[in-house]
Amino acid sequence: MDAFSSFFESQSASGRHWSYDSLKNFRQISPVVQTHLKQVYLSLCCALIASATGAYLHILWNIGGLLTTLGFIGSMMWLLSTPPYEEKKRVSLLMATALFQGASIGPLIDVAIEVDPSILISAFVGCGVAFGCFSAAAMLARRREYLYLGGLLSAGLSILFWLQFASSLFGGSTAIFKFELYFGLLVFVGYIVVDTQEIIEKAHLGDMDYVKHALTLFTDFAAVFVRILIIMLKNSAEKSEKKKKRRS
Numbered sequence: 001m002d003a004f005s006s007f008f009e010s011q012s013a014s015g016r017h018w019s020y021d022s023l024k025n026f027r028q029i030s031p032v033v034q035t036h037l038k039q040v041y042l043s044l045c046c047a048l049i050a051s052a053t054g055a056y057l058h059i060l061w062n063i064g065g066l067l068t069t070l071g072f073i074g075s076m077m078w079l080l081s082t083p084p085y086e087e088k089k090r091v092s093l094l095m096a097t098a099l100f101q102g103a104s105i106g107p108l109i110d111v112a113i114e115v116d117p118s119i120l121i122s123a124f125v126g127c128g129v130a131f132g133c134f135s136a137a138a139m140l141a142r143r144r145e146y147l148y149l150g151g152l153l154s155a156g157l158s159i160l161f162w163l164q165f166a167s168s169l170f171g172g173s174t175a176i177f178k179f180e181l182y183f184g185l186l187v188f189v190g191y192i193v194v195d196t197q198e199i200i201e202k203a204h205l206g207d208m209d210y211v212k213h214a215l216t217l218f219t220d221f222a223a224v225f226v227r228i229l230i231i232m233l234k235n236s237a238e239k240s241e242k243k244k245k246r247r248s
Contacts, residue, residue: 028143033203036210037139040199043094043214048221050095051102058106059113065104072100079215090211097215101222112229115236123229130228131192131221138196147201150194156187181227181234188223195220 029037058064079093112120138146163180166172172180199213 029139029200030204033200036203036208036213037200039210040213040217043091043210044217044221047094047098047214047218050098051105051218051222054099054102054104055106055109056102057099058103059110063103064106068100068103068106072097072104075100076215080212084209084211087211094211094215094218098218101218105222105226108226108229112233115233119232119236120229123225123232127221127225127228130189130224134189134192135196135217138193139200141197143204144197144201146193146197149190150198153187153190153194156183156190160184160187181231185224185227185231188220188227192217192220192224 054068055064058068075093075097079090079097082090082093084090109120112123160180160183163176167176167180195216199216202213
């Protein structure tokens with residue numbers, strides 16, 4: 001409880017001093033780290049393009065499934081085990097990881113296009129705005145201010161894992177599915193903040209592995225996007241059911 005109270009107190013205290021000048025205040029981030037962050041976010045943008053390509057390939061050839069999921073896991077593990085000095089290889093593996101992830105999400109995107117293509121656009125824009133806002137909040141906050149939330153988020157992630165495991169064994173209800181969906185969204189949005197501050201802190205300590213850092217943010221983005229898309233699809237289905245009931 002103390003952790004949550006200190007979080008909200010810091011938010012209210014910082015809110016009193018916010019101004020246009022504070023939005024431009026990156027003095028706590030050194031120029032070297034700022035350059036590193038540019039590399040990270042440029043790599044992230046390229047990974048998102050590769051992921052979109054993977055989703056498009058699924059729409060064309062229906063390649064998304066177990067094999068692409070295994071390809072995603074395998075290429076990610078290969079990237080993490082490759083030494084940092086093999087930069088070109090690691091960048092290629094990052095793009096391959098994103099491509100396989102996009103193809104794995106492809107079936108969900110296919111459903112969204114069949115239901116209403118505008119849902120897909122709204123989900124991506126909403127995810128992009130949320131990601132940008134929470135990343136900016138992490139950069140503008142005091143160094144290490146939100147790193148203590150990492151323990152809480154890890155606990156939340158373990159709760160999600162055990163809920164999904166129990167649902168697969170004993171069968172899940174609609175209420176549990178909704179809880180997993182919204183709680184998972186909250187957890188991964190929190191990870192955007194924590195991971196951004198952790199990347200900044202590691203860079204200040206000399207860890208300039210921009211490929212690994214871009215991979216971290218990419219997995220956060222993908223997790224948030226999938227959950228927002230599922231929520232919007234579910235809401236759309238509920239609205240269409242209500243309209244049918246009214247007509248009947």
